[in-house]
Amino acid sequence: MSDYSSFYRHTVTLEEVQKFEMAEPQLDALRSEFNQLKAKKPEGPVSKAKIKMVNAVLKDALELLERLPEAKYLALLEEDDIPQVSDVAMLLSQFEKAMSRFEALHKQSGRWFLNKGDAKKVGLE
Numbered sequence: 228m229s230d231y232s233s234f235y236r237h238t239v240t241l242e243e244v245q246k247f248e249m250a251e252p253q254l255d256a257l258r259s260e261f262n263q264l265k266a267k268k269p270e271g272p273v274s275k276a277k278i279k280m281v282n283a284v285l286k287d288a289l290e291l292l293e294r295l296p297e298a299k300y301l302a303l304l305e306e307d308d309i310p311q312v313s314d315v316a317m318l319l320s321q322f323e324k325a326m327s328r329f330e331a332l333h334k335q336s337g338r339w340f341l342n343k344g345d346a347k348k349v350g351l352e
Contacts, residue, residue: 239333241345243291250287251326257281258319261312269313278304281315285322292325295332301325 239247257280264271273281282303292298301322304310333340 237332238340238342240342241348243333244339244341246287247291247326247329250284250291251330253284254288254319254322254326257284258316258323261316261319264312265316269311269316271312272309273304273312273315275306275309277315278306278310281319282306285318288322288326291329292322295325295328297325297328 285301285303289298289301289303292301302318304315304318
């Protein structure tokens with residue numbers, strides 16, 4: 228894990244930006260959906276099919292977030308367990324906060340801090 232306190236700006240790869248831009252809206256949609264379900268049936272069980280869909284998005288997010296200190300608090304859902312809707316909603320909120328931190332560390336004024344090689348590829352250097 229990197230020591231983020233030692234950097235002023237944190238660069239990312241173009242691949243990481245693309246993964247973030249695919250995963251973040253999906254994560255937001257899942258969070259919104261589960262918050263609506265939580266309002267109706269917070270203790271309701273979550274189907275294995277939904278767990279697999281959620282985990283697919285969380286897996287991409289975890290790959291992005293693994294260098295952040297808060298990654299130690301994040302995990303995929305256990306497919307053999309049957310979590311409640313409120314459990315999934317809480318987990319999605321934790322991921323969303325970590326994704327926001329990732330974006331804040333790697334982006335300013337709508338611009339990602341790309342590593343030098345990727346910045347050249349897209350004509351930013």
